[in-house]
Amino acid sequence: MQLTINGTAHEFTGDPRTSLLDFLRDGCGLTGTKKGCDHGQCGACTVLVNGQRVNSCLTLAIMQDGHAVTTIEGIGTPDALDPLQAAFVRHDGYQCGYCTPGQICSAKGMLAEAANGWASFVSDNLEGQVELSAEEIRERMSGNLCRCGAYSNIVDAITEAMQAEKVGAA
Amino acid sequence: MRPFQYMRPEGLDHAGQLLRDGARPIAGGTNLLDLMKLEVEAPDRLVDINRLPLGGIAPTDDGGVRIGALVTNSACAADLQIRRDYPVLARAILAGATFQLRNMATTGGNLCQRTRCYYFTNIDQPCNKRQPGSGCGAIGGHNRIHAILGASDACIATYPGDMAVALAALHADVEIERPDGTSRTVPVRTFHRLPGDTPDLDNVLEAGEVITAVILPPPAGGTQLYRKVRDRSSYAFALVSVAAVVRMDGDTIGSAALAFGGLAHKPWHDPRVEQLLAGQRPSDALFHQAADLLLEDAEGQGENDFKIPLTRRTLLASLREATGGAA
Ligand SMILES: Cc1cc2nc3c(=O)[nH]c(=O)nc-3n(C[C@H](O)[C@H](O)[C@H](O)COP(=O)(O)OP(=O)(O)OC[C@H]3O[C@@H](n4cnc5c(N)ncnc54)[C@H](O)[C@@H]3O)c2cc1C
Ligand code: SF4
Ligand code: FES
Ligand code: FES
Numbered sequence: 001m002q003l004t005i006n007g008t009a010h011e012f013t014g015d016p017r018t019s020l021l022d023f024l025r026d027g028c029g030l031t032g033t034k035k036g037c038d039h040g041q042c043g044a045c046t047v048l049v050n051g052q053r054v055n056s057c058l059t060l061a062i063m064q065d066g067h068a069v070t071t072i073e074g075i076g077t078p079d080a081l082d083p084l085q086a087a088f089v090r091h092d093g094y095q096c097g098y099c100t101p102g103q104i105c106s107a108k109g110m111l112a113e114a115a116n117g118w119a120s121f122v123s124d125n126l127e128g129q130v131e132l133s134a135e136e137i138r139e140r141m142s143g144n145l146c147r148c149g150a151y152s153n154i155v156d157a158i159t160e161a162m163q164a165e166k167v168g169a170a
Numbered sequence: 171m172r173p174f175q176y177m178r179p180e181g182l183d184h185a186g187q188l189l190r191d192g193a194r195p196i197a198g199g200t201n202l203l204d205l206m207k208l209e210v211e212a213p214d215r216l217v218d219i220n221r222l223p224l225g226g227i228a229p230t231d232d233g234g235v236r237i238g239a240l241v242t243n244s245a246c247a248a249d250l251q252i253r254r255d256y257p258v259l260a261r262a263i264l265a266g267a268t269f270q271l272r273n274m275a276t277t278g279g280n281l282c283q284r285t286r287c288y289y290f291t292n293i294d295q296p297c298n299k300r301q302p303g304s305g306c307g308a309i310g311g312h313n314r315i316h317a318i319l320g321a322s323d324a325c326i327a328t329y330p331g332d333m334a335v336a337l338a339a340l341h342a343d344v345e346i347e348r349p350d351g352t353s354r355t356v357p358v359r360t361f362h363r364l365p366g367d368t369p370d371l372d373n374v375l376e377a378g379e380v381i382t383a384v385i386l387p388p389p390a391g392g393t394q395l396y397r398k399v400r401d402r403s404s405y406a407f408a409l410v411s412v413a414a415v416v417r418m419d420g421d422t423i424g425s426a427a428l429a430f431g432g433l434a435h436k437p438w439h440d441p442r443v444e445q446l447l448a449g450q451r452p453s454d455a456l457f458h459q460a461a462d463l464l465l466e467d468a469e470g471q472g473e474n475d476f477k478i479p480l481t482r483r484t485l486l487a488s489l490r491e492a493t494g495g496a497a
Contacts, residue, residue: 016176016216019203039204040271052244052273058200059274062176063218106270113269118248121264121404126253142404143268 001065005030006074012061021045023061024071032072032101036145043144046102046109047071053109055143072101075108083161084108093157095148103144107158110140111165132162172212179217182224182380186349190378193217197240198274200267201283209293210284210300224278224382227252233388236345239278239381243333244269246277256386258394258413262336265398268405278381281334281344281361284372285327285435286407288312298324299369306369314473315409318465318481320434325369326471329362329436330407336396338429338437339413343385349378355385359429362436369435390427392417393492398431399484408432410477410484416492423447423493430464433481440464452493457486 001012010028012018021038024030024047036044038057045056048070056069076082084104087093094100114130122139123130130136137155146154177193179185189195194213196202197220205211224240227249235256237246246252247263267275289295289307296305308316308326316326337358344361347353362373375381393416400406411431417424426447430438443464450456461482468478 016174017171038207040200043268043270046270053270054274055200055270058198058203058271060176060199060203063196063199063220109273110269113244116248118244118269119253119260119264120269121261123264126257126260127250139404140269143270 001062003061003064003066004068006070012065014061016060016062018061019057020047020049020059020061020064020069021056024056024069027061030071030073033105034098034101036099036102041145042099042102043106044099044102046106046144048105048109051109051112053106070105070108072104075104082108083164084158087157087161087164088154091153091157091160092150093154094146094150099144099146099148099150103141103146103154106141106144107161110137110158111162113140132159134159171206172209172214174206174213175215177215177217178221179219182222182347182382183351185217185219185222185380186347186351186378188215188217189380190349191215192377195219195278195380197276197279198242199279200271200275201279205284205291208291210291219380224380230385235386237277237384237386239276239383241277243267243272243275243277243280246333247272255389256336256340256394258339258396258415259333259336259386261394261396262332262398262411262413265396265408265411266332277333277384280331281337281358281381281384282373282375283331286315286330287327288315290327299327299365302368302370309471312473313471315407315432316471316474317434318468318470318474318477319438320364320436321469321471322365322367322369324367325365325435327365327369327435328432329372329434330432331437332396332398332408332411332431334358334362335408335411335429335431335437336413337384337386338439339394339415339427340390341387341427344381345383345385346375346379347382348376353382358384358437359439365435372435390415390417392425393494395488395492397484397488397491399480410480412484412488413437414488414492416489418493419449422449422451424449426489426492428485428488430481430485433468433477447489452489454486454490457489458482460489461485 036042193215
């Protein structure tokens with residue numbers, strides 16, 4: 001069985017018990033994706049599968065047959081940071097950095113969800129256009145814990161990256 | 171995690187056969203894999219149902235909606251018709267877990283998610299649900315999240331989910347396929363069981379049965395809301411929740427469909443309370459009567475005693491909001 005990771009095909013032949021997270025880290029050497037809790041409770045393992053953010057600790061690699069996975073290694077490069085990455089650097093959106101790959105992947109997924117008009121628990125209107133206020137961002141990013149408590153800077157970084165993107169698109 | 175054989179069924183029939191022979195279905199995996207890591211669940215064969223044709227949200231002939239068992243919680247809450255015509259369902263889903271989890275979690279898996287009882291998830295502790303006959307650690311132990319209604323001497327666990335509470339208020343049905351290829355539907359209100367002497371059984375699914383869809387009746391209209399009280403304002407299970415679908419008839423309550431999360435081994439509903447409210451003018455006195463009736467047989471276990479007054483207050487707040495704010 002095969003899955004695509006950051007655009008490259010990878011063969012998986014391991015133990016069916018292998019989580020997608022363990023396959024990324026141990027099978028593919030992509031250690032950017034972190035293991036915090038291994039139980040869906042922290043978000044450190046967040047990656048994109050077919051463009052949607054998921055917790056890679058709670059799915060099996062073998063279940064992702066044929067799917068396209070994007071990890072932090074597939075987002076930006078040290079020379080050409082993704083706007084989100086650049087904004088995290090500018091705003092001190094991290095201290096130890098352990099949660100950061102998950103935060104960035106999660107934020108990527110969030111922006112796509114918002115662009116598709118997905119409401120959240122704090123949205124007043126279920127059907128309207130989504131405006132990512134600080135309150136919306138906090139709710140939508142609540143699946144990514146930060147033990148260092150960089151939360152307010154993370155919200156600032158995402159807000160800035162989002163506005164930069166809007167200006168860029170206009 | 172214990173070793174297992176991973177299988178992909180060729181079709182629904184094949185899945186039914188495998189399941190009848192004792193294999194376990196896996197959909198999003200967000201509950202089952204969590205519990206398999208803890209060895210609370212240890213299936214020797216895992217049937218990956220994700221490639222079966224159980225997706226899609228489609229209108230039914232009578233004006234309702236059919237939600238396929240594999241529709242993710244995210245997709246269901248994002249569906250335009252669900253948001254417009256069944257807002258209590260979208261709200262309840264959005265109140266649960268996180269976007270990451272809801273992107274994987276499915277409609278069928280969500281219904282079948284297991285209790286969050288601390289003793290159930292710890293294999294070193296006694297638990298009649300996990301290991302029938304071993305005792306119940308929560309009775310006389312830590313039971314802050316446990317049931318105040320419908321519990322038994324064998325088990326005081328709660329059903330932890332949000333989505334099913336909204337489905338109970340909406341009078342939705344669960345469509346189930348039997349291993350012989352025939353199907354049956356069960357109201358969501360009776361899909362989950364009370365623990366009784368057999369707390370190992372969460373719901374009425376029998377060996378080999380697969381949930382194929384959830385069926386919503388035609389839109390109920392009215393004011394719909396989902397009020398969830400929890401220990402933190404996001405990413406936490408309900409201590410108490412109320413799903414309400416209230417239709418006003420002038421200045422009286424035409425009908426009030428209510429379901430409650432966090433109170434029992436199933437999404438709780440009480441037809442007596444619904445009857446009491448129907449045809450009445452909204453007032454706090456009436457709402458207190460409704461709470462009295464709802465909580466008539468409520469029993470705290472110690473740490474969860476607070477749920478009794480909390481349920482009353484949450485019901486009052488929900489009814490005030492849904493009826494347009496009675497004083
Ligand atoms: C950290 C965390 C927080 C959470 N918070 C909440 C919350 O606040 N509110 C809430 O409601 N939920 C919450 N959840 C639970 C989550 O909603 C469930 O894990 C999810 O809905 C289960 O769906 P799934 O498809 O992943 O199920 P799976 O894990 O794949 O399966 C769950 C069970 O259902 C069975 N099953 C799956 N599909 C079918 C089918 N079609 N027919 C028959 N049986 C089937 C499986 O055999 C298994 O027993 C949380 C989960 C986590 C990890
Ligand atoms: S309450 Fe139920 S699930 Fe919890 S320990 Fe007792 S028997 Fe087990
Ligand atoms: S490691 Fe996956 S959510 Fe914590
Ligand atoms: S930066 Fe340390 S955990 Fe978030």
